[in-house]
Amino acid sequence: MKYQAKKIENKWQEYWKNNEIFNVKEEHKKKKFYALVEFPYPSGEGLHTGHLRSYTAMDVLARKKRLAGMNVLYPIGFDAFGLPTENYAIKNKIAPQIATTKNIANFTRQLTSAGFSFDWSRAFLTTDPGYYKWTQWIFIQMFKHGLAYKAKENINWCTACKIGLANEEVVGGVCERCGGQVIKKEKEQWLLRITKYADRLISDLDQVDFLEKIKKQQIDWIGKSEGAEIDFSLTSTKEKIKVFTTRPDTLFGATFMALSPEHEIIGKLKANINNIKEVEDYIKQAKGKSDLERIENKEKNGLEIIGIKAVNPINNKSIPIFVADYVLTSYGTGAIMAVPAHDERDYEFAKKYNLEIKEVISGGDIKSGAYIGNGQAINSGEYNGLTSTEFKEKIIAWLAKNKLGKKTINYKLHDWIFSRQRYWGEPIPMINCPKCGCLPEEEKNLPILLPKIKDYLPTDDGQSPLSKVSNWVNTKCPKCKGKAKRETDVMPNWAGSNWYFIRYCDPKNNKQLVDPKKAKYWLPVDWYNGGMEHTTLHLLYSRFVFKFLYDIGAVPREVGSEPYKKRTAQGMILGAGGIKMSKSKGNVINPDIYIKQYGADTVRVYEMFIGPFDQAITLNDQGVNGVYRFLNKVWDLSAKTDKKIKDSDEVLRVLHQSIKKVGEDIENMHFNTAISQLMILTNFLDKEKKISISSWEKFVLILSPFAPHIAEELWEKLGHKKSLSAEKWPQYDKQLVQADSIKIGIQVNGKLRDEISLPYDSEPSQKIEKQILSMDKIRKYTDDKKIVKFIHIKNKIISIVVK
């Protein structure tokens, strides 16, 4: 019979489902393995090939770990709240709930057809009230612990649609939907105090096994920098301006000060500013700039504030003050001491406006540009000669003693804006009472259901569409029972994906976020794989939320405060032309087509074979054929099995080498070389007349993580009644892996001239040396020469140096 992929794939997918082969329970005698992939957002386009790559890789690992005797949890769910669905709903006037249901049916079909060994009994949607009840519960706990608060924040505002946009909706500085200009606008928002966890989010990275580049991304995103806050007094007023600097050692070189356009002191000192009208004009045009314009126009510009000057505390010199939009309001104090000699931006600004450039650290050439490195202090009075490090310490001590400043730490990371003026998200479970203020909803009333509405558009002034649902908005105050109103903002996309991996441990629990016993067994996640695009925000946010849940005891102590033991990332899948797949470029590939044409096993093996897992790959038709041929060959080989046969030593050797290599390669995510080894073994077996049952079984088992359907079918053909998923990963025999003899190369003066077959592990000896030197091809190069060196590295090489 010929290999019929579709037929056997349907058969085994049914079998796995009906027999709940991959559904797991806590089994305390067994070692657990929690394999996690990023759950998909069920978009209308269906499963992306990138998902397929990640899910296949973890499926291979999960299946291998099962065979290794572990209790493997490999769950799946859907991250179903979000903007694309909401925008789709607005455009087509269809309830997002309906679009979601439809999309999920499609995703489920696709995921099933690829043969992933998910525990479907644990699947949920983040839009399930039973799930977002706990998303809301977490928010309330954050509020109760002072980590959720309201504040005025600048948000992206589309001037055409007149609505607030999430960062991900601003593409290239314009509105993703209408192409309209996006500016910053102040609005009251909910924020989460992630900055309180910044230090732990850095230091606890020591405890986990993440790819180094991922750790680095986390650290860079948090952006911790140590420096000093320094007070500059002002002439003609008692006000002061605080600046932040990482280089207090350059204080003598501060020749002007620059304020961000948003700096509050300007409003306060209006009366003292002689050119207030020009200053206000400058501020107005700076604020009106879109992000796009700010990015495009990188040339620094500013305006001097006439009438007040700042006084450098170290030498009492008056220096001019500028307002300049290269100074960010959102970092540090929104004001800087400018040291043109030792900062590139300040240098550029000083050149443009003809300001003093005073060198205070030696080591550079100030005429040609700023010197930003460390060095020795010069032009710094009594501090001259100190190194930058010594100088920093001394000057901070001096500032502190004179109450002019102090050591400070700053972060790039900001508190996390956690509200959206949208519909399709978890309602923020807060109530505004005119008497009692802003209070959390009573926990017994959770979940606060998202009401069904007809019009999903935000209001003209940017309020959430929920604000139009008066019978939902109007409620009672949980404290005084008087009339009160619900918070109408909803949570961002991230809310549901922050903690979903916890819920997989106990997805149906209605009394607790998670049963501590179950959490204790399954958590932390042993191995989390996903895309690099989620290794900053999602990873950081979910680590933060997990730490918080750990702190309040919602996650048991024994689990620890890090959610993921190990995190890896697959390379991107590029479309035709080696560019990112995107709808607008029309190069998106739907995995369905390949699965239909070749079957899931072929697609799985192909995706794993095409290149190194962590590198970007370009998907094309080249190579799929080869994998399909390989599986056909495997199928045909099964006809050669024979009960009576005993395999040759050579067959056993290649088999045991393969068991070793495939097993190790899977653990290291070197899937491509694992498959090439399976191909080598297949080609080898193909040359044999008969194959023993025992060898064939081992082959089928090591193939099974990659091509589970064909493996199950071949296993059944051998007369087994049960799925091979309950079998054991074969052991390799160390003795058998080594061949008796080994061929090694012989070099003369670095050039390969011949090779010789020696018994394995032959130690260097006079005898071998003599033998080699008597070989014809070697004599050709050595006979009339003097042998300077004779090197024999066991099992590796023989290298002769002649003169």
Place this chain on the structure above:
RNA sequence: GCCGGCGUGGUGAAAUGGUAGACACGCAGGACUUAAAAUCCUGUGACCGUAAGGUCGUGUCGGUUCAAGUCCGACCGCCGGUACCA
């Protein structure tokens, strides 16, 4: 600009400092076939040579070493992340 990663046949790619190009695609020739597809066999880095064999060859230029795709230095190119973070 800064921070990562990468650069090897016509193509995807292998290679703990130890015989570069495993494995696969494609291509060429052959077998089977009325024919095609499928399958099988042979060849396939470049150059010289009928062959045996030789020379060159892992982005470029240098260095370390008996030995470098791999280590070190400088440079060029591509990809990804980030962006005025004081």
